[in-house]
Amino acid sequence: MHEPVLLKEVLQYLEIKQNGRYVDGTLGLGGHAEAILRQLGPKGEVLGLDVDAETLAQAEDRLQPFEDQTITRRVNFRGLQGVLQELGWTGVDGMLFDLGVSSVQLNDPKRGISFQSEGPLDMRLDTEAxxxxxxxxxxxxxxxxxxxxxxxxxxxxxxxxxxxxxxxxxxxxxxxxxxxxxxxxxxxxxxxxxxxxxxxxxxxxxxxNNEQQVLKDLLQVAPLFLNQGGRLAIISFHSVEDRIVKNEFRSWSQDGKETSFCFARATRKPIQPSAEEVQANPRSRSAKLRVLERIQ
Structure with a gap:
């Protein structure tokens, strides 16, 4: 199993707090969440969201050693606000959204996402859509x-x-x-x-999967749930998504979208994988990480 994309950089920029609360909004196979949990103290928690039942089940198995500190929900990250309100979480110390498709989804011909093997022309990440x-x-x-x-x-x-x-x-x-x-x-x-x-x-x-609109909807609300000093990290894999993230982060950092909060871009330019990571995992080649911080 490949190491999650930009793992070292994600952990560096999230600046994990021992007893913090974190959201992995695209849980996938649980690699990023597991790494965050390993850096947390006994009171730290991770909320993992994923719309795909198959990968969510695999992630839950992987995170079993941390079951007392892990909460999972099968929901599109567009539903972030509702889940946080359900849990009574008024703020979190960090959020991660990896917008890539998991290897499980990509390599399963039945999902119809890849042209490398024959399958139905499906492409749904949520099989119940x-x-x-x-x-x-x-x-x-x-x-x-x-x-x-x-x-x-x-x-x-x-x-x-x-x-x-x-x-x-x-x-x-x-x-x-x-x-x-x-x-x-x-x-x-x-x-x-x-x-x-x-x-x-x-x-x-x-x-x-209505990916652009879902991302835009997320970026309207996610920064509002950051605690002071909290960070929102997003990994995109193509220029359309990266442009949306770049423009929304700029907007939040310029005027806080008329909220009482202040934000700053922790990354002026996107962070990209090292040559070593690309060699080990060619699918990481197009990944770009951008990070927004709530500073007040």
């Missing part, structure tokens, strides 16, 4: 899909790609991940070393 990628594509309009593709870096002929893709979906020619990957090879075309399906799959996964 109503729409998978295929059902969503059947409902979409060409201009809507083209706009999404353009935002995720498909700059050459996004409208034409959208038109052909929606046609093939409605004709029943695309129902699996390998069908879509083959379509990308034919229609998008290869340029450089990156597979032409990479940006298409990323855009569709984000769309299916």
């Amino acid at each position: 109503p729409h998978n990628a295929l059902t969503l594509l059947k409902q979409m309009k060409e201009d809507e899909l083209a706009e999404v593709f353009y935002e995720f870096g498909v700059r050459r002929n996004p409208r034409r790609i959208s038109r052909y893709l929606l046609h093939d979906v409605r004709e029943g020619k695309i129902t699996t991940t390998t069908d879509l990957a083959g379509f990308c090879d034919r229609v998008v075309g290869r340029r450089g070393r990156i597979h032409p399906a990479t940006k298409i799959f990323l855009a569709l996964r984000s769309l299916v």
Whole structure:
């Protein structure tokens, strides 16, 4: 099992307090949470959130030695405020949100997230969500899909790609991940070393899981639950997410969003993995860590 992405840097920037309260809002397999728990004293606590039942169960097994200090909930991190209120936590000393997809999700063909193996065109992180990628594509309009593709870096002929893709979906020619990957090879075309399906799959996964809006919603409320000196750490994996985090952190640090709190960016530039980490875990290559601190 790979060490969690940017683990050393996350622990450094969270500045773990012995008896603090921490939130891991994307618990995944529990690697970051376990490392935080190992630095806590006996009164410290970690709340772990994850929308994926399968990875949550694995994380709970991993964190069993710390069961008296760990609380878990199966919920999207958009529900952070409700969970904190339920627990009576008025403030926390640190929060972490790792926006990447776990290896369990990525490597399971049934989840339909990767084009490396054949599976249904699903892409849901929450398997109980109503729409998978295929059902969503059947409902979409060409201009809507083209706009999404353009935002995720498909700059050459996004409208034409959208038109052909929606046609093939409605004709029943695309129902699996390998069908879509083959379509990308034919229609998008290869340029450089990156597979032409990479940006298409990323855009569709984000769309299916409403990832941008969920992140924006989180960033409107999460800083309000930081204790003084508390820090909010977010790891993003592509430019669309990183831009959202960068802009929201700037906004909070400039005027506190008309609250009585004051915030500062603990990282002026994003922290990225070392060459050694990228070599050990190539998926960490695009990770960027940004940290916001409540200073008053």
